[in-house]
Amino acid sequence: MIGLEVHAQLLTESKMFCRCSAQYADAPPNSVVCPVDLGLPGALPVINRKAVEYTIMTALALNCAIPDFSRFDRKNYFYPDLPKNYQISQYDLPLSHDGHLTIELDGQPRRIGVRRVHLEEDTAKLLHRTDAAGRPYSLVDFNRSGTPLMEIVSEPDIRTPEEARLYLVKLRNILRWIGVSTGNMEEGSFRCDANVSIRPKGAEELGAKVEVKNMNSFRAVYRALEYEIARQTEVLNKGGRIEQETRGWTEERGVTVSQRSKEHAHDYRYFPEPDLPPLVIGREWVKEIEDTLPELPDAKRDRLMAQFGLSLYEANLLTGSKGIAEFFEKTMALNPNARAVANWMVGELFRLLNASGIEIEQSRVTPGHLAELLRLIDQGTISASIGKTVLEEAFGTGQQPGQIVQERGLSQISGVDELGNIVDQILAANPQAIADYKAGKAPALGFLVGQVMKATRGKANPGVVNQILKEKLEN
Amino acid sequence: MELYKLTVHEAHELLTKKQITSVELTRSVLERIAQVDPTIRAYITVTPDLALEQAQRVDEKLAKGERVSPLAGIPIAVKDNICTKGVRTTCASRILENFVPPYDATVARQLRALDAVIVGKTNLDEFAMGSSTENSAFFPTRNPRDVERVPGGSSGGSAAAVAADIAIAALGSDTGGSVRLPASFCGVVGLKPTYGRVSRYGLVAFASSLDQIGPLTKDIADCALVMNGIAGYDRMDSTSLPEPVPDYTKALVPDVRGLRVGVPREYFVAGIEPGVEKAVRGAIDRLVALGAQVGETSMPHTKYALAAYYIIAPAEASTNLARYDGIKYGFSTRDATDMLDGYFKTRQQGFGPEVKRRIMLGTYALSAGYYDAYYLKAEKVRTLIKHDFDEAFQKFDVLVAPTAPTVAFKIGERMANPMAMYLTDIFTLTANPAGVPALALPCGQVEGLPVGLQIFGKPLGEETLLRVGYALEQAH
Incomplete structure (x- = not known):
């Protein structure tokens, strides 16, 4: 059984509890800070309304219930990246709970429970260095300190590394789709920890829960889970016992390594944050937020199938990201030949995108280009095979298909x-x-x-x- | 003329009539500090240059005929747990001995905006934990009424400064009586406002849900003037109240006719010094004579307040004080072998015994398996104490009680016995969990030592407290 905890940074302008900018990517270390995110004596937090809104938006997109009443709590532990030595987080009254997300496995829908989506503040960043004498030391950059972080906790409904991967792909798509997070795993704005426990066939009791951390890509999650399941299975097969612990994935060696045993588990001493009044979430506010939600990937997929007769496979691909879906719909608005638009996108355009490793948003081919290309083929000005050449050319140069055909004399000879x-x-x-x-x-x-x-x-x-x-x- | 003896309102009048200048007034106070403070030791830091510069600016404004605020040009002392930009803020702790805040607390900003002259930062029990100012890591403050005795705490420096005429007025903070108790012991006026009435932004937190900044002044009128300066909503403090702030000087009317005054019997119990009770009963009699309707009442959960307080306050303190780890600012140990050792040694060497005691108490109370039995239970008691006040305020406009069971005690007398020290606050600490305002004012003496009357008010009932206080003061 696998449960995933995802931490996603929110795309708010300011930090979670102060007015510092949350966009610190290119700033020099410790330049985007203030008394609040440095945890100076006497500084107090003020809740970022937009961050709450984004969390509720996400929760709604994940079919969660939004309670009337929510609260922030202090999670207490000492670490140099945590300026107050407590993190303002949520404990027993999160902003949302009991939702789900549906993944597709071999064409079959499979529902993964979402236990809760809550809001907290991010930590500072530690930079580990070595001095001239070879002694290690660490620096702290507080720019990230106090940026809004949303935690999405799944139920232990995931059974295989592939399901975990599909869940993460889908979740990230939704976060990007509704515009609350970049979902970028390499940059750390989308992080994933996993809880893994196994049960031998026929056994009643589930093994102890092992938390796996430090997975920095979807591939890492897949490999770490694969490794961890195999490791636990082997321990049991050899008559051993699985200990409750935290393990870290080491990418280079392809193994998980024990970091902290149960005896050393933290007692976080959660208690209600006295510096912040409880949040009373009005139903009208939830409704307002709900109204700002765009048509979500699943709904759009179903509509594309019903409206344009696309296959499940095509509709899934065409709703794989908001950019792709928008590209499809914009092209359709210019050239409503669904069959052709879908074929050309799923076939040629995706092939070109994959080959160059870019997202559709960065592509020089626009919906206008594709619509024009399809019209040229339709009108018999060029053949389908010339069309491929023209698309490739447009992909590289951003030139209009008509212009490419003309300049390169690619018009079809029909005389x-x-x-x-x-x-x-x-x-x-x-x-x-x-x-x-x-x-x-x-x-x-x-x-x-x-x-x-x-x-x-x-x-x-x-x-x-x-x-x-x-x-x-x-x- | 001994200018340092003036009250805020007297000094304001002389300043605006150009009979004195702020520089003269400030010099007078600074000279008095030089003379008296080596004995009293009310100040941790005195800032004469900054004070005189500020006084100079006010004098220029006055010379130009500009209108100035009632606090303009007035030398005011600030408790050293309130952040002042560019001026060391130590909390009387080794761990913050050299901490210079890069920002002003909201109240400090307000004082500056009103052209007040901040003369220095006053001594306190380390992180405001204590009732005698003996827990200061640097030195104890002495009571100006009897230098062998404590000034009370934790705002002992501020109370002593006002009582010794080495500040015209002062700011303190009150988590369980820390403004009112020293006001009572030193014979000055101290107000703990309604929770949220004064911004806590920049007040170094002890117990966030209980802390409140309040004035210590020579009389009730000054209390009103300082409150006019510091009360109000602050968007930097999410627990501050949005209700508009009245002009507190409008409450300075010596009329309590028909006012319903409750006397809770739980505040007149065994252990109270007879002379204290006599002085307080005397004040109650004066209220009757002034036309108030006085009646006895009961607040049955008062006896649980101390126990609940010593769960809630240390619990919050244990996490509020976690940030002092030697990594970012303040004291950092030099002899750590690794990160964990650095945490241990910094905190071992940086905190005094009372602070450590409360951190341990609080950490224990919040630990897994004990949370329900201690913290949660204490929060339930808090609700009951609040309820006691709500009930009493159904029948009465204010409640009166002693501020403390005794007058100021001798230095060193209670240091060996924390429980005896905690009991000093037995009558004051109910107001904080309930969030209600409470005023302490002198109401008599026992063998030359001041006794303080305590008046509790309804939430945001500061005006009524000031009116009662003013009536008593005028009748004296």
Whole structure:
């Protein structure tokens, strides 16, 4: 059984409890700070309303219940990245609880419970260094201290590393979709810890819970879970016992390593934060937030299938991110040929995106480009295969497809006279093929069409060529 | 003329009539400090240059005929647990001995905006934990009425400064009586406002849900003037109250006719010094004579207040004081072998015994398995104490009681016995968990030592307290 805890940084302008900017990425160390996020004596927190709003938004998108009453608590532990030596977090009265998220496994929906979504403040960042004499020392950068952090805790409903991966992909898609987080795992704005426990087949009791930390990519989560399940299985098979502990994933060695045993587990001594009044969440406010939610990925997927007859596979891909879905819908608005738009996006465009490793938002091809390209194909100005070349060109340069076709002379040759001359030349050069055709060998026609296409560098309209050839061969 | 003897309102009048200057007044107080404070030791830090510069600025304004606030040019002392930008704020603790805040507490900002002259930072029990100012890591403060005795605590420096005329007025903080008790022991006026009436931003936290900044003054009118300066909503303090602030000087009317005054019997119990009870009963008789309707009442949960207080306050303190770890500011041990050792040694060497005692008490009370039995139970008692006040205020406008069971005790007398020290606050500490305002004012003497009357008011009932206090003061 696997449960995941995701921490996502929120895209608010200011920090969780002060007016410092939450966008500190390029700032020099300790430059985006104030008495509050440094935990100076006497400083007091003030709740960032936007952060609460974003958390409620997320909770609604994850089908959670939003209670009328919520509260912040202090989580007490000493660590140099925690300026007050307590973190303002939430304990028994989180902003939301009891939701779910549905993943798709082999085309089948599978519901993963979301226990709670709550709000807290992020810690500072420690930088570990070594001095000239080789002695280790650490520096603290408080820029990150006090930025809003949302914690999303799943129920232990996840069974395999693949399910965990799908859950994270889906969750991240939703966070980005509603615009509350960048969801960037490498930059640390989307972090994941996992709780893993196993139970031998037929056994009643579940093994002790092992928390796995320090996984910095989806791939790391997958590998760490795979490793941890195997490790626990082996311990049991050898007649051992699983100890409740915290383990860290070490990417280089591909193993999890024990960090803290149960005996050394923290007693966080949670208690209500006396510096902040409880939050009373009005129903109207929840309704207002709900009204700002866009159509969510699952709903859009279902609608695309119903409205445009897309397959589940296509609809899933086309709602894989907000950018992709928007690209599809914008293209549809310009050229409402759903079949073609879906095919070209899922096929050629995704291939180009994957090959270059960029997101659709960064692509130089716009919905306008794709709509124009499809129109050129539709009108017979270019063939589908030339279309691929044109798309590739547009992808690289951002040029309009029409302009590319014109500049590079890629218009399809459909004129019977022009093509007739070329066909005559090909027939003159290939007497054997003519004989074969007349002897009833059908593939000879294909060969001849191919020769014409070759001679025209793909620009000949294959339908017209076919027709002319047949006429000439049969007369 | 001995200018240092003036009250705020007297000094304001002379300043605006140009009979004195703020520089003269400030010099007078500074000279008096130089003369008296080596004995009293009310101040941890005196800032003569800053004070005189500020006084100079006020005099320039006055010379130009500008209107100034009633606190303008007035030398005021600030308890050393209130952050003052650029001026050392120690909390009377080794751990913050060299801490210079880069920001002003909201009250300090307000005082500056009103052109008050901050003369220095006053001594206190370390982190405001104590009832005698003997827990200061630096030195004890002496009671100006009898230098062999304590001034009370924890705002002992502020009370002694006002009583010794080495500040015209002062700010203290009150978590369980820390303004009222020293006011009572030193014979000055002290007010603990309603929780949330004065911003806590920049007040170094002891127990966040109980702490409240309040004035210590020579008379009731000054108390009203200082409250006018510091009360009000502050968006930097989420627990501050949004209700508009009245002009407290409007409450200075010597009329208590028809006012319903309750006398809770739980505050007149065995252990109270007979002379104290006599002085307090005498004040109650004067209220009757002034036309108040006095009646006895009961607040049955008072006896649980001390126990609940010594769970809640240390619990909050244990986490509020966690930030003093030697990493960011303040004292940091030099002989640590590793990170954990650094935490241990910094805190071992940086905190005094009473602070450590309360951190341990609080940590224990919040620990897994004990939380329900201690903290949660104490919070339930808090609700009952609040309820006692609510009930009593159904029938009465104010409640009167002694501020402390005794007059000022001798230095060293209770240091060996923490429980005896804690009992000093037995009558004051109910107001903090209940959040209600309470005023302490002199009401007589026992063998030359002042006795303080305590008046509790309804939430935001400061005006009524000031009116009662003013009536008693005028009738004296």
